[in-house]
Amino acid sequence: MSARPYYIAGNWKMHKTRPEAAELARALAAALKGGKHRYLAAPGFTLIETVASIVKGTNIRLGAQNCAPEEQGAHTGEVSVLQLKDLGVDTIILGHSERRHVYKEDDALINKKVKLALAHGFEVILCVGELLEERESGRAEAVCETQTVKGLEGVAASDLGRVVIAYEPVWAIGTGKTATPEDADAIHAYIRKVVGRLYGEGAAEKILIQYGGSVKPENAAQLMAKENIDGALVGGAALKADSFVPIAMFS
Ligand code: PGA
Numbered sequence: 308m309s310a311r312p313y314y315i316a317g318n319w320k321m322h323k324t325r326p327e328a329a330e331l332a333r334a335l336a337a338a339l340k341g342g343k344h345r346y347l348a349a350p351g352f353t354l355i356e357t358v359a360s361i362v363k364g365t366n367i368r369l370g371a372q373n374c375a376p377e378e379q380g381a382h383t384g385e386v387s388v389l390q391l392k393d394l395g396v397d398t399i400i401l402g403h404s405e406r407r408h409v410y411k412e413d414d415a416l417i418n419k420k421v422k423l424a425l426a427h428g429f430e431v432i433l434c435v436g437e438l439l440e441e442r443e444s445g446r447a448e449a450v451c452e453t454q455t456v457k458g459l460e461g462v463a464a465s466d467l468g469r470v471v472i473a474y475e476p477v478w479a480i481g482t483g484k485t486a487t488p489e490d491a492d493a494i495h496a497y498i499r500k501v502v503g504r505l506y507g508e509g510a511a512e513k514i515l516i517q518y519g520g521s522v523k524p525e526n527a528a529q530l531m532a533k534e535n536i537d538g539a540l541v542g543g544a545a546l547k548a549d550s551f552v553p554i555a556m557f558s
Contacts, residue, residue, distance in 0.1 A: 313531060314471060314515050314538035315555045316347035316432065317545030318372060318400060319354070328354040332361040334548035335555075339367060342556050344538070347432075348545075349400055352386050359395045370398040370432075373406060376419040378427075388427040398430040400540070402458055404477045408438075414457035421458055425466045432471045432517070432540065433458045435498070439478035447476070448497050455501050464506050471515045472498055473540040479520025481543060488529045488536070491518045495535035524553035531557055 323331065328350050339346055349370030350358045359369050375385035391399065401424065402417040417433070424431050435454035437447040455472065462470065474494050476486050486494075495516045503511030518530050519540035530536050544550040 309512075309534060309537070311513065311515055311537045313344040313557075314347070314517060315344050315557075316370065316398075316400075316473075316517065316538070316540045317349060317551055318370075318403070318519075318540055318542050319348070319350045319545060320372070320405075320542060321351055322546055323350065323354060325354055325357045329357050329361060331546070331548060332358045332367075335367060335551065336361055336365045338548055338552040339555055340365065342366065343558075344555065346555055347398055349398070355391070355394045355396060363395065368397040368430075369395055370400060371396045372400050372403065374399050374401070374420055374424055376416055376423060378423065388423055388429065391429070392427060396429065398432060399424045400432045400434065400473075402434045402454065404434060404436055404475055404480060407434075408477065414454060417458055418460050421470075422461055425462060425469060428469075430469045430471065432473050434473045434475050434519070434540070436475040436477050436480075436520075442476065442478065447494060451494055451498055452501050455498055456505065459502075459505060464510060467502075467506055467510050467514065471517060471538075472502075473517040473519050474498060475519035475540060477520075481521070483521050485521045485523075485526050485530075486518070488526075488533050491530060492533035492535050495533070499535055522554060524550055524557075527554040528557045 347368045347370045406412045435451045437450040441450045499511045515537040517538040517540045522539040522541045
């Protein structure tokens with residue numbers, strides 16, 4: 308057991324309408340009241356204002372799933388950090404594998420977003436993780452190392468306290484396949500070592516590293532029992548209070 312708090316985040320992806328989002332947010336606000344971990348709900352952009360009005364003043368932080376790499380300007384279809392701040396967003400998820408692999412975001416673009424979000428006072432969840440073929444060819448550590456190093460390039464040590472890393476093996480996302488707690492913990496330990504090399508032992512000891520990829524009520528406690536796993540970034544199971552609450556209230 309480390310001294311780090313647990314941090315359980317729900318990534319709602321491109322799901323729900325405003326009434327559905329309001330219903331889930333209300334259920335979470337009621338059920339997580341008194342919960343002893345840190346919590347985040349990250350709804351789609353059009354749902355943020357609705358969810359904000361419900362989680363305000365509760366123990367659930369408000370998240371967004373992406374932001375533009377520029378503060379404002381001629382960027383059709385993008386959403387800026389200024390707009391997210393205006394809605395009361397606390398945290399921005401960046402570098403999610405769906406952004407990397409479906410929308411072709413590279414490490415340089417993700418790094419630009421990370422620095423912009425930090426400069427505007429947000430907490431950032433930086434996602435890293437290998438593809439199945441990268442794992443099978445023994446490159447999981449190297450891929451996570453590169454994504455961590457490049458994602459954090461130019462991030463000041465004084466801002467690292469607002470960075471959370473989420474290790475999400477791409478082959479485990481939305482597939483029902485979870486990394487074993489041992490496999491996940493080994494990569495978490497490796498990422499922590501990389502952070503130590505960049506920022507020193509103290510920073511490595513403090514940084515929160517979430518696991519993501521088919522986290523469910525049935526496997527959450529075993530994952531979280533591992534020394535280097537400090538929480539979860541939950542997709543599918545975050546869409547219903549019935550599955551998210553048991554994960555969030557694990558003990
Ligand atoms: P999943 O998604 O829990 O549905 O696997 C996790 C994520 O993509 O953040």
